[in-house]
Amino acid sequence: MHALNPPYTQWSRLALPLAYSAISAAETSGATLLFPANLYNFGSPLPPVIDENTPTRASSRKGQLRVAIEDRIAEAAERGVRVIIVRAGDFYGRGHGTWFDLVLTKELGRGRVTYPGALDVTHEWAYLPDFAAALLRVANRRETLPQFASFGFPGHAVTGRELTASIARAVRDKVEVKHMTWWLIHSLRPIVPLCRELSEVAYLWNEPHRIDGGRLQAAIGEIARTPLDLAVARALEDLRATV
Numbered sequence: 001m002h003a004l005n006p007p008y009t010q011w012s013r014l015a016l017p018l019a020y021s022a023i024s025a026a027e028t029s030g031a032t033l034l035f036p037a038n039l040y041n042f043g044s045p046l047p048p049v050i051d052e053n054t055p056t057r058a059s060s061r062k063g064q065l066r067v068a069i070e071d072r073i074a075e076a077a078e079r080g081v082r083v084i085i086v087r088a089g090d091f092y093g094r095g096h097g098t099w100f101d102l103v104l105t106k107e108l109g110r111g112r113v114t115y116p117g118a119l120d121v122t123h124e125w126a127y128l129p130d131f132a133a134a135l136l137r138v139a140n141r142r143e144t145l146p147q148f149a150s151f152g153f154p155g156h157a158v159t160g161r162e163l164t165a166s167i168a169r170a171v172r173d174k175v176e177v178k179h180m181t182w183w184l185i186h187s188l189r190p191i192v193p194l195c196r197e198l199s200e201v202a203y204l205w206n207e208p209h210r211i212d213g214g215r216l217q218a219a220i221g222e223i224a225r226t227p228l229d230l231a232v233a234r235a236l237e238d239l240r241a242t243v
Helices: 008-029 061-078 099-104 128-140 160-171 182-187 193-200 214-220 228-241
Strands: 033-037 083-087 090-092 112-115 122-127 148-152 156-159 176-179
Touching: 008 033, 008 061, 008 193, 033 061, 033 128, 061 083, 061 148, 061 193, 083 128, 090 099, 090 128, 090 228, 099 112, 099 160, 112 160, 122 128, 122 160, 128 214, 148 214, 156 160, 156 228, 160 228, 182 193
Parallel strands: 033 083, 083 148, 090 122, 112 176
Antiparallel strands: 122 156
């Protein structure tokens, strides 16, 4: 599986070489190449419903890199590598390094939640244990799939208001909901590399979208999805356990 994800500021330098290494390893070993894809490929404006037939229209450098990676993976499939792509929204659960812990719940100990976008806009999230379970199930059926198989994983497509309310229920207390200071991030783009990279994906938080999982369900059967409140509570427990 190719799931190496360099820091935003190193994407332009590392993303393609890492993908080439994974492709080469799969070609050499005869292994199936599993690739967890994201939504950067589709750019702004985002289609409200994204499936396997949604055309790519990247509007950011990271999106263009993702499209290039998937193009190289598709070419590898034409050369005989078995490929499975499963596309998901933003991951959360089982550890650190996501928007959920780095932004949303960073100040939860002070009773604050910072949401990156409009509270009434639907955003696609993927609870990592659910995604991993689906990935394993589709991998176990690889012999029944075409040489190149692509699927969408439907996680929790919820509004910011629904997610922050779920966080409040998990901690059994009221939380103050703050908004991410995008104006400051945008203004610092010329001098702060991370702000430049974050600005590219700001649209994901203000354009409603969800993933259609019909093809995945047809391939593996009913998709197990942990209820939102339980997934959020477990994700917070995971973060406390790894502090």
